[in-house]
Amino acid sequence: MLPSPPSGTILANIHEHLARTGVPSYRFRQLVLALQQGAESFDEVRELPEPLRQDLSAHFGRTILPLRIMSVQSEEQVEKVLFETQAGARLETVHSRYRAGWSSVCVSSQAGCGLGCTFCATGAMGFVRNLSSDEICAQVVHRRWRTEASTVPDSVAFMGMGEALANPSVFTALQVLTSEGFGGLSPRRITVSTVGVAPNLERLTREHPQVTITLSVHSPFAAQRAELIPLERRYSLEENLSILDKHVVDVRRKIYLAYLLIAGVNDSVDHLKALARLVEARSRPELFHVSVIRYNDAFGAAPSYRAPTLEHVTGFVAQLQASGVHATRRQQFGSSIDAACGQLHARTALSAPTTAR
Ligand SMILES: C[S@@+](CC[C@H](N)C(=O)[O-])C[C@H]1O[C@@H](n2cnc3c(N)ncnc32)[C@H](O)[C@@H]1O
Numbered sequence: 001m002l003p004s005p006p007s008g009t010i011l012a013n014i015h016e017h018l019a020r021t022g023v024p025s026y027r028f029r030q031l032v033l034a035l036q037q038g039a040e041s042f043d044e045v046r047e048l049p050e051p052l053r054q055d056l057s058a059h060f061g062r063t064i065l066p067l068r069i070m071s072v073q074s075e076e077q078v079e080k081v082l083f084e085t086q087a088g089a090r091l092e093t094v095h096s097r098y099r100a101g102w103s104s105v106c107v108s109s110q111a112g113c114g115l116g117c118t119f120c121a122t123g124a125m126g127f128v129r130n131l132s133s134d135e136i137c138a139q140v141v142h143r144r145w146r147t148e149a150s151t152v153p154d155s156v157a158f159m160g161m162g163e164a165l166a167n168p169s170v171f172t173a174l175q176v177l178t179s180e181g182f183g184g185l186s187p188r189r190i191t192v193s194t195v196g197v198a199p200n201l202e203r204l205t206r207e208h209p210q211v212t213i214t215l216s217v218h219s220p221f222a223a224q225r226a227e228l229i230p231l232e233r234r235y236s237l238e239e240n241l242s243i244l245d246k247h248v249v250d251v252r253r254k255i256y257l258a259y260l261l262i263a264g265v266n267d268s269v270d271h272l273k274a275l276a277r278l279v280e281a282r283s284r285p286e287l288f289h290v291s292v293i294r295y296n297d298a299f300g301a302a303p304s305y306r307a308p309t310l311e312h313v314t315g316f317v318a319q320l321q322a323s324g325v326h327a328t329r330r331q332q333f334g335s336s337i338d339a340a341c342g343q344l345h346a347r348t349a350l351s352a353p354t355t356a357r
């Protein structure tokens with residue numbers, strides 16, 4: 001027996017329509033199974049009788065997935081896809097394949113972002129709109145990254161375009177993705193990265209306690225953090241950290257603190273020491289892991305920003321470790337096709353040939 005799909009999703013609307021028109025519930029199960037196996041239109045669900053397929057197409061349109069591929073760019077194991085929603089908004093999704101067949105998808109939660117962080121290409125675009133839960137889930141289950149072995153990628157990161165915790169539909173998407181019978185993904189394999197929308201961070205810890213959380217820190221000093229991440233003025237780093245302090249005690253799961261290194265801006269010894277003190281002050285410091293990110297050139301970001309040298313990044317990580325902080329450098333791929341952290345701006349179609357399928 002399938003659980004009822006979360007309301008507001010296309011699955012819920014189909015479920016309701018089938019029940020209202022007296023269609024037996026096993027037809028809905030057949031449809032969900034076909035979707036999990038890659039069907040994208042009602043026509044493709046051959047298990048359903050033709051009149052039912054026609055009725056569903058008439059009510060919901062031919063395509064079940066609400067995204068159309070506009071262009072694809074690849075670099076080694078990374079593929080960036082520019083999608084367009086049915087309403088014409090554009091967003092990018094990045095799929096990576098690692099050794100041993102592991103794959104990961106980095107999804108967008110918004111078209112653009114309204115939070116205006118000064119180092120981020122998506123922030124420079126401004127806010128276009130929140131993506132619906134269907135548009136978010138469609139990025140995860142898209143048949144482009146389906147393999148014979150699995151219908152969904154091994155892990156999902158909300159690290160694409162937008163601030164996930166500024167979009168309430170992300171909560172519905174998490175429900176769908178983690179529900180047995182629908183996405184079926186382990187919440188531990190989902191990461192939500194946020195600059196810290198405190199009330200929704202608290203909600204995330206309550207409703208999805210097993211989801212992995214990354215909080216973007218980027219400066220241990222409030223005044224500077226507010227320059228880099230204007231949302232600091234509304235929800236401070238301290239407020240967000242105190243939510244996480246409680247959460248780690250409750251769930252004993254690792255929390256990631258992202259620290260973006262920009263040369264000459266936030267990479268000094270004073271920054272390092274203050275960051276180490278910030279971690280030491282946590283309720284369970286051993287459960288906080290600092291993930292150091294080297295700045296990627298980002299379209300529309302402050303022109304003076306530069307990436308520190310690799311040696312400097314490695315040294316920063318080593319010194320954090322020497323201070324007793326769990327820290328590593330985040331490996332990044334795809335920068336030559338603007339697919340790395342902070343580089344997504346959904347303008348690929350202007351320069352890239354369409355190789356959609
Ligand atoms: C694009 S954001 C999306 C998730 C969420 N809005 C956030 O900021 O945490 C994902 C990660 O990319 C980082 N990022 C943004 N701009 C970057 C840049 N130019 N270079 C490297 N990382 C960047 C963010 O700080 C964040 O840790």
Ligand code: SF4
Binds near residue numbers: 114122
């Ligand atoms: S870093 Fe995250 S919150 Fe800031 S502008 Fe970019 S997507 Fe938005």
